[in-house]
Amino acid sequence: MPEIPLVPSHWRFPAHPASVRRARHAVTESLPTVLRPQLGDSLSLLTSELLTNAIRHGACGEDGSLVELVLWSADGHYWLAVSDPGTGTPVPARPGPDCENGRGLLLVESLATAWTVRPRPTRGTSVIAGLSFHQGG
Template sequence: MPEIPLVPVHWHFPAHPASVRRARHAVAESLPHVLRPRLGDDLGLLTSELVTNAIRHGVCREDEDLIELVLWPADGHYWLAVSDPGTGKPVLAHPDADSESGRGLLLVDRLATAWTVRPRPTRGTSVIAGLSFRQGA
């Protein structure tokens, strides 16, 4: 019989800056206690960066739009998908030393074992990032 996977954890947050902290806390609390020392800080940072980007670049009106988060374990990774209703596709940039922003996806690229950007079937964009929790990875 195949192993039955865990049900993904799913949240919706308003597209408001206060949601960044709430999302980070929700993700941290959902991580199994045994994995928190190993993944907690990096997963929290990924959550902060991706939710911040979704709020800044993926919504039209913060009073109407929601940011969606999904967290699930699969194939030795914890996967985080952050989705927004925007149509733009996030792009990895290389800002110069004087730039005050534009480094969020660079951070995601350095932290995540793998990450990608996918259009949503109905409306919007999802950024999906994974962190390995296998021994030795």
């Protein structure tokens, strides 16, 4: 009989900066306790960067705009998808040394084992990033 996978964790948050802290907490708490020391900090940082970008650049600015997060485990990775209603394609910036912003996707690039941007089937964009993990045993 095949191994039945876990159901992905799924959240929707208002497209507001206050949602970033709530999302970090939700994502970290959904990890198995044994993997939190290995993945918790990196996954929390990925969540912060991707959700902040979604709120700043992908949310429509209209009241009630939501961003969506999905977290799942597959093939030795934890995958995080952050989706917003925007149509733009995020690309890493190359900010100068005096710039205070613009390094979020550079952090994602350095932390994630793999990441990509995908259009959503109906409306919006998803940024998906994966972190590899090693389960003891």
